Amino acid sequence: MKATVPAAMITAPGSGQGKSMVTAALARLHRNAGRKVRVFKHGPDYLDPMVLEAASGQPVYQLHPWMTGEDECRWRLTEAAQDADLVLVEGSMGLFDGDPSSADLAKLMGIPALPVIDARGMAQTFGAVALGLASFDPELPVHQVIANRIGSARHGDMLRESLPDGISLLGAIPRNEAMSIPDRHLGLVQAGELGDLDQRLDAAAEVLAEAGLDGLPQEVTLTAEAPKPPPRLLEGVRIAIARDAAFSFLYRGNLDLLALMGADLTFFSPLTDSGLPETDALWLPGGYPELHGAALAANTAMRAAIRQHHAAGKPLLAECGGLMACTENLVDKKGDSHTMLGLMPGRVEMAGKLQALGLQSLTTVQGELRGHTYHHSRLDTGWSPVARTRKLAGTEAEPVFCHNGLVASYFHGYFPSAPELVAAIFRGEPIRVKENQHA
Known part of the structure; x- marks a missing residue:
C-alpha cells in the first residue's frame, strides 16, 4: 500500500502553545474548502480527538510507536492517505518530550514537523526558538513555523524577520477568542458538551484563513502493509x-x-x-x-x-x-x-x-x-x-x-x-x- 498526500505534524515547544485548536481550525478550514481531511493524534488522548473529529468530519485514531506499534502507525496513515486531500497529526506535549516523542513519530513516518509557537511577549527570541526546534535533531525536517497569539501585524512582521535562513513563517495568528476551547482537570471539555462547537470551529477557521494559513503543506509518500485480521475470538459475544x-x-x-x-x-x-x-x-x-x-x-x-x-x-x-x-x-x-x-x-x-x-x-x-x-x-x-x-x-x-x-x-x-x-x-x-x- 502506497500513497502520496500533503501532510504535517502540528507540534509545539511545549503544552499550552495552542496546537490543539490550531490543528482543529486547520482541519475545519480545509474541510470547508471542500477537501477531505484526516487527522490523527499522537499519544494516549481521548479529548483532543473528540474535537478533531468534529472539526474534520472524519474518524480520528491515536498513533504512538510504542502503544499502538510502529506498523499500525504506518498502516493507519497510509490507509488514510489513499483518499484524503490532507493528513494532519497533532503532536503531544512538546516536540521532543516523551519517549517516543512527537518528533520520533514524525521521523518514523517521514512527515515534517510544523511547530506552533506562542509568540506572546516575544520578538527576536521567536527566531531562536524556531532555530532550536529545527536544529535539535538534524533528522527531523522543520521548514516552517506558525506564530500564535500575536498582538499586531507589526508584531507578526518582527517574528518573520527574526527567522533564520531555511525557516519560514507559514502564518501569524492573532489573539482571538475564537481560538480557544474551555478545559477542565483532564483536558479539553468534551466535544459533545459544547453546543456551539461547530460555530466555534468555523470562526477559528476564518481566523486562520485571514492569517494566510489556507495553503497545503508539502506532500509526503507513505507506505505500509495492511495488517492481518485479528482472530474472531468474540464471535457472537x-x-x-x-x-x-x-x-x-x-x-x-x-x-x-x-x-x-x-x-x-x-x-x-x-x-x-x-x-x-x-x-x-x-x-x-x-x-x-x-x-x-x-x-x-x-x-x-x-x-x-x-x-x-x-x-x-x-x-x-x-x-x-x-x-x-x-x-x-x-x-x-x-x-x-x-x-x-x-x-x-x-x-x-x-x-x-x-x-x-x-x-x-x-x-x-x-x-x-x-x-x-x-x-x-x-x-x-x-x-x-x-x-x-x-x-x-x-x-x-x-x-x-x-x-x-x-x-x-x-x-x-x-x-x-x-x-x-x-x-x-x-x-x-x-x-x-x-x-x-x-x-
Missing part, C-alpha cells in the same frame, strides 16, 4: 458499552478491534437509561463520573441492573472512571459523597492534584496490553490486586482487581496490542498473569 457524558473515553481502535473479532456492540447510558440492553458482557470506560455523581446515584434502576449483571458472574471491564463507578462511594471535588455501584468495597475521592500519569502495560500469558494511566482521584479499597501494570514512564504502576467476572483498574488499555487478552476479559476467562507482574 454481545458487549454493552457505557457511552454518555460520564463515560466517554473510548479509542476507536478498541471499538474496531472488538467488532473485527466478531463482537456485537451496543451502547447504553448509565446516566439516563433505566436498564441494560441484552448483553453477555459490559464495558464501563473512563470519563467524568465525578461530575455526574448525583445523577449516577439517583439512577437506582440502572444501578440494580448492573449489580444483577455482576452478581450473575458475567464479564465486566471497568477502566478508570468505570472503576470509580464500581466502588461503594464517590467523593467529588466539593466533598459530596455519592452512592456508586458497590461492586467492590471502598470509595474513591477526588484529589487536589494529579495522582497518576504515564505509559504502562499489563503483561500476561495472553499478551501484553499497552496503554496509559491518568487520573485525579484516590482509591481506598480492602481488595488486594491480582496484578500490577508495568510502568514505562511516569508515576506508580496501577493495581488490577479481578472478582467474579469484574476486571477493574485505573489503567486504560489499547486493545489491538493484546487481542487474545481482551477477548479473554470479555469472555469472562481468568487473566493469567506472568510472575513479574503479580501484585
Whole structure:
C-alpha cells in the first residue's frame, strides 16, 4: 500500500502553545474548502480527538510507536492517505518530550514537523526558538513555523524577520477568542458538551484563513502493509458499552478491534437509561463520573441492573472512571459523597492534584496490553490486586482487581496490542498473569 498526500505534524515547544485548536481550525478550514481531511493524534488522548473529529468530519485514531506499534502507525496513515486531500497529526506535549516523542513519530513516518509557537511577549527570541526546534535533531525536517497569539501585524512582521535562513513563517495568528476551547482537570471539555462547537470551529477557521494559513503543506509518500485480521475470538459475544457524558473515553481502535473479532456492540447510558440492553458482557470506560455523581446515584434502576449483571458472574471491564463507578462511594471535588455501584468495597475521592500519569502495560500469558494511566482521584479499597501494570514512564504502576467476572483498574488499555487478552476479559476467562507482574 502506497500513497502520496500533503501532510504535517502540528507540534509545539511545549503544552499550552495552542496546537490543539490550531490543528482543529486547520482541519475545519480545509474541510470547508471542500477537501477531505484526516487527522490523527499522537499519544494516549481521548479529548483532543473528540474535537478533531468534529472539526474534520472524519474518524480520528491515536498513533504512538510504542502503544499502538510502529506498523499500525504506518498502516493507519497510509490507509488514510489513499483518499484524503490532507493528513494532519497533532503532536503531544512538546516536540521532543516523551519517549517516543512527537518528533520520533514524525521521523518514523517521514512527515515534517510544523511547530506552533506562542509568540506572546516575544520578538527576536521567536527566531531562536524556531532555530532550536529545527536544529535539535538534524533528522527531523522543520521548514516552517506558525506564530500564535500575536498582538499586531507589526508584531507578526518582527517574528518573520527574526527567522533564520531555511525557516519560514507559514502564518501569524492573532489573539482571538475564537481560538480557544474551555478545559477542565483532564483536558479539553468534551466535544459533545459544547453546543456551539461547530460555530466555534468555523470562526477559528476564518481566523486562520485571514492569517494566510489556507495553503497545503508539502506532500509526503507513505507506505505500509495492511495488517492481518485479528482472530474472531468474540464471535457472537454481545458487549454493552457505557457511552454518555460520564463515560466517554473510548479509542476507536478498541471499538474496531472488538467488532473485527466478531463482537456485537451496543451502547447504553448509565446516566439516563433505566436498564441494560441484552448483553453477555459490559464495558464501563473512563470519563467524568465525578461530575455526574448525583445523577449516577439517583439512577437506582440502572444501578440494580448492573449489580444483577455482576452478581450473575458475567464479564465486566471497568477502566478508570468505570472503576470509580464500581466502588461503594464517590467523593467529588466539593466533598459530596455519592452512592456508586458497590461492586467492590471502598470509595474513591477526588484529589487536589494529579495522582497518576504515564505509559504502562499489563503483561500476561495472553499478551501484553499497552496503554496509559491518568487520573485525579484516590482509591481506598480492602481488595488486594491480582496484578500490577508495568510502568514505562511516569508515576506508580496501577493495581488490577479481578472478582467474579469484574476486571477493574485505573489503567486504560489499547486493545489491538493484546487481542487474545481482551477477548479473554470479555469472555469472562481468568487473566493469567506472568510472575513479574503479580501484585
